[in-house]
Amino acid sequence: MIREYSRVFGRYVGSEEYERDLEERKRREALFSEVLAEERIKRLSEFELGEIISGLWATRVWTNKDYLLQRIISDNGMEKIRKELFNLLYGGAPFEERFDRFMGSIKGLGPASVTELLCLFNPREYGIWNDKARKALGLLGFDDELPLGKYRISGEEYGRFNSVAKEIAAELRSEGFGDPDLLFVDYFLYEVWRHGPLEPVGETVVPRNVGEFDHNEIRDHVRDIGLWLGFDAETEKLIAPGSRVDVVWRARIGNLGTVAYVFEIHRNGSIKSLILNLQKASRSSVVQKVIAVSDGEQLAKIRREVEGLPENFVRKLVFWDVAEVERTYEKLSEVAGVIQGLGLISSEFE
Missing domain, CATH: 3.40.1350 (Trna Endonuclease; Chain: A, domain 1)
Known part of the structure; x- marks a missing residue:
């Protein structure tokens, strides 16, 4: 299925939209590598945390990023945020344990935000676990390998997802897409989600099983x-x-x-x-x-x-x-993305 969808993805990679997205990626990666550097994170300021929060796709539905930032600081405190971010990125324990500790300790940041932060910090090792990626992985046939029905995953489950994302990166490499990392894989998964099934499925709606939601x-x-x-x-x-x-x-x-x-x-x-x-x-x-x-x-x-x-x-x-x-x-997220793309709403961190 990856090979079949690679043709769809190739059209996106050859578009002006991709060129714009690539510039945005470079800007965000530069910001995260600077602000999350090992020595700098120990003295992370509220403004720098605001830059991180505002730089995440996962927070685009929040038109008032300043309010979100203050909520996160109020719920956790800056000292705890610095400590747990440092441990997540640079701690000595196995990564799965550090991930579980961060998710259990810091309030206000969900799995989409945390995994996106990790991906921008080190796109060779960490992918982005969000609703669109999960739906795309279902279309690609990974239902049996990953807990695609889960919103909040464990460190062990996130590790399995990263392994699958690396397999997808290897497939994309064999299809001629250069040397893709896991952020590039996220672009691919987004295009899979946006395109939907390759074969028309008509108007039939598959019923949701009872309780089949997170x-x-x-x-x-x-x-x-x-x-x-x-x-x-x-x-x-x-x-x-x-x-x-x-x-x-x-x-x-x-x-x-x-x-x-x-x-x-x-x-x-x-x-x-x-x-x-x-x-x-x-x-x-x-x-x-x-x-x-x-x-x-x-x-x-x-x-x-x-x-x-x-x-x-x-x-x-x-x-x-x-x-x-x-x-x-989903519709509000799309609207929020359009509004932000127009530059009609911005925060002091942008």
Whole structure:
């Protein structure tokens, strides 16, 4: 399959778009190699961290990069960020352990951001694990070798992905694409994703299996959609006594006070517990709607379970299919990329 898609990729490599992307790559690699140098990282400043965050494709959906930066600093502290970044890049323990430690220690940076940082730091060793790469790897037939349904992977799983990415690089080398590294492989995977299946598949939609989505990935997508829409969006938030929810969108409306929307992502487990948590959240005077997010089959079960419950709760309850969440997130990401390409929105770090 790599050979078949290499013809599609060749058209991209011969385009003006690729030339522009290549210039952007050189700029970003130069920035990361300078800021993440072994001695410099020990005194990493807030501004330099902002340059790193703003330089990631994974953060382009965040129009307000300054807000994202302050959230990351507030949640972790600069000293901890410096220490964990140094250990991730230069520590003496096996890389898989260092990766797991970083992902478990630093809040606010997901696997797409962290693996992209690693790739820009050392594109010979590290690839980028994100949703588009995972979908492309599925099209290439790597379903049995890699956990393509997982958003957050372990260090061991990331190591397996990097090995596969190096195999793809070797295939691309044999197809005449010079001496590709794993960032070049990411460009290839993006083109595979953008092109889609080589053979037409008609209008048939393959149904999603029950619970076949990553809870944390959908949670973060819901948060990012809220941020794009202008809400102050947070995950894992205590909204009422005894009610910690997956995502909360908040907004202040003039002098009228705060309004909030509460989201619970349900992949498996007790539906009764989910409903009880949403009921607790709905009692807050600022909560306008409570939203259950899951696949179609699970949402149908939730609808049946809430029949006969108090009307004031049922009126507040909304259902959102994960497939719609994914489509919304993907479209907003595309819009964010276009807006940034036009230079209409920038941060102080760009």
